[in-house]
Amino acid sequence: MATRIEVPALREEIWQEVLPSGLSCYVLPKPGFATRYASFSTRYGSCDQTFVDRDGNLRETPAGIAHFLEHKLFEEKDGNVAERFSALGAMSNAYTNYGATSYLFSTTEHFSEALDLLLHFVQRPYFTEENVEKEQGIIAEELRMYLDDPRSVVFQNLLGALYQRHPVRVEIGGTLESIRRIGPDELFLCHRTFYQPGNMVLMVAGDVDPAEVFAMARQAVGGVREPALRRVYPDEPRPVAEEMKRQRMAVGVPLITIGFKDDPAPPEEALRREMIMEILLDVLFGPSSEIHRQLYEEGLIGQQFSSSYFSGDGYAASVLGGPTPDPDHLLARVEALLGETLVRGLDPKDVERSRRRSLGEFVALFNAPEAVAHAYSEYALRGLDLMAVHDLLQEVTADDVGRRLQEQFHTPRRSVSIVEGAG
Amino acid sequence: MAFIETPLESGASLFLWSTPKFKTTTVRVLLRAPLDQGASAGALVPMVLQRGTRSLPQTILLSRRLDMLFGAELRADVLKFGEEQVTIFHLEVAQSRYLSGEDPLPEAMTLLGDVLTEPPLESGGLRGEWVSQERENLRRRIQGIYSDKAHYAQVRLVEAMCGLEPYAIPRLGRLEDLDRHTGDGLWRHWQETLRRAPLAIYMVGDLESATAEKHAHRLLERIGRREVRPPALATPHAAPASPREIRERQPVAQGKLAIGFTTSLHAWDPGYPALSMMNGIYGGFSHSRLFQEVRERHSLAYYAQSQVDGLKGLLFVHLGIAPENRQAAQDLVLEQLEVLRRGEFRPQEAEDTLKGIATQIEQSEDAPSEAIMTDFELRAAGRPTEPKRRIAALAAVARDEIVAAARGLALDTVYFLDGEGDGDGDAD
Numbered sequence: 001m002a003t004r005i006e007v008p009a010l011r012e013e014i015w016q017e018v019l020p021s022g023l024s025c026y027v028l029p030k031p032g033f034a035t036r037y038a039s040f041s042t043r044y045g046s047c048d049q050t051f052v053d054r055d056g057n058l059r060e061t062p063a064g065i066a067h068f069l070e071h072k073l074f075e076e077k078d079g080n081v082a083e084r085f086s087a088l089g090a091m092s093n094a095y096t097n098y099g100a101t102s103y104l105f106s107t108t109e110h111f112s113e114a115l116d117l118l119l120h121f122v123q124r125p126y127f128t129e130e131n132v133e134k135e136q137g138i139i140a141e142e143l144r145m146y147l148d149d150p151r152s153v154v155f156q157n158l159l160g161a162l163y164q165r166h167p168v169r170v171e172i173g174g175t176l177e178s179i180r181r182i183g184p185d186e187l188f189l190c191h192r193t194f195y196q197p198g199n200m201v202l203m204v205a206g207d208v209d210p211a212e213v214f215a216m217a218r219q220a221v222g223g224v225r226e227p228a229l230r231r232v233y234p235d236e237p238r239p240v241a242e243e244m245k246r247q248r249m250a251v252g253v254p255l256i257t258i259g260f261k262d263d264p265a266p267p268e269e270a271l272r273r274e275m276i277m278e279i280l281l282d283v284l285f286g287p288s289s290e291i292h293r294q295l296y297e298e299g300l301i302g303q304q305f306s307s308s309y310f311s312g313d314g315y316a317a318s319v320l321g322g323p324t325p326d327p328d329h330l331l332a333r334v335e336a337l338l339g340e341t342l343v344r345g346l347d348p349k350d351v352e353r354s355r356r357r358s359l360g361e362f363v364a365l366f367n368a369p370e371a372v373a374h375a376y377s378e379y380a381l382r383g384l385d386l387m388a389v390h391d392l393l394q395e396v397t398a399d400d401v402g403r404r405l406q407e408q409f410h411t412p413r414r415s416v417s418i419v420e421g422a423g
Numbered sequence: 424m425a426f427i428e429t430p431l432e433s434g435a436s437l438f439l440w441s442t443p444k445f446k447t448t449t450v451r452v453l454l455r456a457p458l459d460q461g462a463s464a465g466a467l468v469p470m471v472l473q474r475g476t477r478s479l480p481q482t483i484l485l486s487r488r489l490d491m492l493f494g495a496e497l498r499a500d501v502l503k504f505g506e507e508q509v510t511i512f513h514l515e516v517a518q519s520r521y522l523s524g525e526d527p528l529p530e531a532m533t534l535l536g537d538v539l540t541e542p543p544l545e546s547g548g549l550r551g552e553w554v555s556q557e558r559e560n561l562r563r564r565i566q567g568i569y570s571d572k573a574h575y576a577q578v579r580l581v582e583a584m585c586g587l588e589p590y591a592i593p594r595l596g597r598l599e600d601l602d603r604h605t606g607d608g609l610w611r612h613w614q615e616t617l618r619r620a621p622l623a624i625y626m627v628g629d630l631e632s633a634t635a636e637k638h639a640h641r642l643l644e645r646i647g648r649r650e651v652r653p654p655a656l657a658t659p660h661a662a663p664a665s666p667r668e669i670r671e672r673q674p675v676a677q678g679k680l681a682i683g684f685t686t687s688l689h690a691w692d693p694g695y696p697a698l699s700m701m702n703g704i705y706g707g708f709s710h711s712r713l714f715q716e717v718r719e720r721h722s723l724a725y726y727a728q729s730q731v732d733g734l735k736g737l738l739f740v741h742l743g744i745a746p747e748n749r750q751a752a753q754d755l756v757l758e759q760l761e762v763l764r765r766g767e768f769r770p771q772e773a774e775d776t777l778k779g780i781a782t783q784i785e786q787s788e789d790a791p792s793e794a795i796m797t798d799f800e801l802r803a804a805g806r807p808t809e810p811k812r813r814i815a816a817l818a819a820v821a822r823d824e825i826v827a828a829a830r831g832l833a834l835d836t837v838y839f840l841d842g843e844g845d846g847d848g849d850a851d
Contacts, residue, residue, distance in 0.1 A: 010446070010521055032444045034785040080719060086710035087771070089778030108785040109778070137722030144677035145725055145743050150570050250673045252569030288486040296482070302560040323567055325559075353490040360493030360527075363517040367445045368790060422674055 015210035022198025022225035036206030039104035044194035064174015119220035161415035205369035257321035277309035348398035434651025448628030449791035463596025469499030476537035492527035505734025548606030687831025690733030690804035697824035703776035763829035
């Protein structure tokens, strides 16, 4: 049975149906838009390296295997799936992050054919020794590209410094060494384990009929729901692994990222926590904040300075930073200014301002069906409902935000990552 | 495309797309100036103007005001557009019907006008403190290009290709010009731009045309009397007698190969759709020759693509490769062009390309900013703006026109960003 999730104030709705196979399907109708968009995603990301397989055995897999699998699914016995999407006028793509893998397309024509293709190819693995070896060259180049990207390096180094054991500390794509340990058997194992419908979400946005989408999904994704799978995460100690990580690279301007390790919220609280933290970080470090004003006028930051809350299964942290001419001086100033704010506390007016801004941004998000679909599906995989943000934003109080200020920053567990010029 | 043009005065027009499709109202003011030695001044001015206005003379006051308008977005930047530098002021506000409170648009439009025309002045120029701060920010933005190796490779390729032509000037201008900018000089530069630049006001949202016109008139009134110069046409590119090869070394894990060609067709040529088709078959998509051969068949690259600048008449190819594979990758890139020149591509490749471009054309109407920029670029090149006509023109391209477009390419410059390992060493 399809149900409707509505935000009347926005005149937006999302239709939902859970199929007998366990697959959760969502449709965001967007009449008047030419683009129709679909993603088929699994709750399987780079962090899911250790798990219990269907026969009850504990399995450990090489770093980067979820991403490797994402690349390889595009290959079929008779060619590359991307070309088949192209022949329908659809653009296909896929991505892997710490907690999910997603396959997607957007098109203006031939939507049903493209959706059918999407639903089928993701369920149809084709791995051979030869095609796996071929992919290693392509993925090695992708990894090298990120090794040369200072923004990627400074962030991944930060995660390595914040976390002692949690696999979020390892690059999503793995390493040049770990990908060489991936073969067809490991890929089949991971596909069998994580690509079961009960672990997956289908998301569609655009000028489509929800009932038709659900009918197609029922047709293409059969089977019965399987028992929930078990992932194994190591116990992450509360202290950070390392307080400072420095690296030299060929950069034009140094980069800094400062991370404050947080205790992850219980799953049902995760959405509310993220929303409150985004407001807190905006009040503290956003373009309208006193700290931002001072750092900017002191020439330590520019427009690219940003902050955000980074969280998922078993990890959470406030992260801020950007390019700066003097990373060590910036760090010292952030410390000092943050200390002053902790003593002074938050001004409720600032929280109200930030709340209004978040509301406007939530409204504007619905201009872009792909962006809504992307965010909605990421949350749905974690059992959360993005549409609830609208009500949560009305309810949040200055006290909620003030409490988090103390919890997160009073006795900080902090790591810093700096990338500087090669000399 | 649904933009309706209302000419307002010489050199200024309102382009309105009145639609309930979006949840925001988007406004863009676009000013066209020649890309020349003043490029860094052109890049610096919008950075200073965003710092505040006479009525909100501190950056934090302006920023907080925008927050209270439900996170109204007001920003300015420059774009390299052929051999012009276009200054873009972008305003986006949520529509009041989705919010509880007053309509934020009227005040947001006033703030836009304030930012454009009423910065706080000191001794007849832009505020000195802001100018020196933003000069350093701009310096870091320009230096930051070195951190983004793919972007850096493109800048270096174009510098080598175009030498003294204006096109060689980067979007943000050059570092060596920065120090001479003063509050005084920048304010004069900006007043000159406001007076002389062809100006377009784009609006997208659920607006009556009378309301939009009122806002546009008010904005132009505040800008004042104008004597507009015609837009600058790109200078013809002088290709070298034989292709240039440039190699640079840096401590990088991945090499960047950037190859520039001249094209025989420009955006304003009636035959231009043939070049779009040719580029699509060559390197515009994942079904294209470069992706299929360089990445899928030979596993040499993660990305391999081509793109055209129709205003200058250049085509660029970009690859990220292991340094030791440079020669093999370059050979493949040139070999695939030869294949197209001989007409040895399947009809399916042209069909897929047509579908791919048609999808892109139709999708540009789903995002306000993209719709605006697409319309602006097409009008500048004097091409039709309606999606149906654009797609029909591409569908009408014959196979031999695609072949002719491929034959019209001439290899100009090969730039390679190499690693510092011992590698091949014989690449020059």
